[in-house]
Amino acid sequence: MWKYAMLLLLGLGVSNIGGWVYLIALNLIVLQETGSPLAVGLLYIIAPIAALLTNTWSGSLIDRANTRRLMIVLDVIRAVLIIIIPLLPSIVYIYFFVLLINLANAISAPASAVYITKLIPKENRQRFNALRGFIHSSGTMLGPAIAGILFYVGSPYMAIYLNGVALLLSAALLLLLPVVDAPIERAKSTRRFEQIHADIKTVVSYCKRSVYVFYVYGLFVLVTVFMTAIDSLEASFAKLELMLSDAEYGFLLSFFGIGIIVGSLINVRFAKSLKVETLIGYGTVMTAVAYVTLYVATDQVVAIIGVTLIGFFVTFLNTGYLTFYQNAVPTSLMGRFMSLFGLFEALAIIFFTVIFGVMAHAIGIRLVGLVGSALFFTVGLVAIHVTKRKKTPLRSTK
Structure with missing residues (x-):
């Protein structure tokens, strides 16, 4: 394998x-x-x-x-x-x-x-x-x-x-x-729109039966939306608030990569002992804390600490959510499940990215970055609460 x-x-x-x-x-x-x-x-x-x-x-x-x-x-x-x-x-x-x-x-x-x-x-x-x-x-x-x-x-x-x-x-x-795919079963419906409608109903029905999966993957969508919207402010924050040059901004971003590498290596080393629920809940919260660290920065040193922590903790968050939906969502449904959620994710990304951009212009980049990070932190607290309430183990999707 x-x-x-x-x-x-x-x-x-x-x-x-x-x-x-x-x-x-x-x-x-x-x-x-x-x-x-x-x-x-x-x-x-x-x-x-x-x-x-x-x-x-x-x-x-x-x-x-x-x-x-x-x-x-x-x-x-x-x-x-x-x-x-x-x-x-x-x-x-x-x-x-x-x-x-x-x-x-x-x-x-x-x-x-x-x-x-x-x-x-x-x-x-x-x-x-x-x-x-x-x-x-x-x-x-x-x-x-x-x-x-x-x-x-x-x-x-x-x-x-x-x-x-x-x-x-x-x-x-x-x-x-x-x-790796089994022989494909042909759809009963010959009309494309009927097939799409039937597939959406199938995903909705699955979400009703698997409420826990729906909640956790919904949290993953929110995490992706807030990270994208907050990240859209990063370059402007570095250039206009911290007054970094292009070279200094490039240097700052290199620490994001260093954080990811260190976090990924720890994830690989302790993969068997780190619980998926812990990675999801505390990974989300700590990534939000790292964003707060970045947006309270008034100099390059604190910004480097924030960016490094973002890279480090986001690896735990990503590993947790990826492993969760791989283990929880049936492979026969996974494409339709991800695509339907991705539709709402795309709409939310466009909305929040535009809203954050307009607000940054009106009230300042730092304040909007902190507000976004606080909302992200709230999602993390909800993730901890939801994953702690799980009573049954994730089922296999072989």
Whole structure:
């Protein structure tokens, strides 16, 4: 099993590094084309818009598809679209292609989650998720470094091409992995909208039967929403409140990666002794405390402490929630379950990101960051309360 797990982690790592290179290069390309920070900011609204366009039907596709084949096809599609970006004549075409890429991303993420859950046995999932966090954190540090080197020796367009190659390599690695899906049962309904409606009813019915799973995964959605909204203020806080230069801001972000690496290694080492419920509850609370530490900072030293703590504690939070839904949600339903929740998550991200941005302009970045962190902390307290009330163990989803 671990042979395939390592191949999968390698593929995820290659894709993650390429994703960071692509993100940084795309930001620079749009800034060079327009000279507008607002134009760059619009890139971050495209992902939740893509989720809104796909999440009503993508879960139905994922739960009835060969997930390995679907992941390979999506990697190749994204690679081709990314490689075309440097050839596009205007910013409008770039936005359109970025939307297409994010549409593929919105399907690929839940498909990958389903495949991982089917491939990795239940008893190894927490350790795998911790290793995945370590791989992700390594990409967080290596991606920007590789992008910087490519910008120095070439241009942002060279970095874009590299991400296309990385996705093709990821697809090649997926070819070495086994097919894990059982023969697909054809849907009884031949009409697409009837099928989607029936699938939504199935997920709602499951949530009514599994209230605890509904509550905990709902908390995960709230955590993702608040983290995204608070993170959208981070660069402005560093530049306008702490008065950091670009180089100092880059230095600050490197400590986030260090925190993730240390936290991930601890998660890997103690995977068998750390309870999922503890990771969820206290991981959420401590991540919120770390955000408070960042937004009360008045100098770079305190900000470094805050950013490092965010990176450290977020690994416990992520490992807990990932392991929870892998063990709790049936794999036959997982794609539809994640996609339906993802629809509400995308709506909430757009809403709170816009609200936080408007409030930051009106009453100040620091105050909004602290208010957001306090709301995040409240979600953590609720998570502790909910997980402590659990009476039965998580069921297997083999």
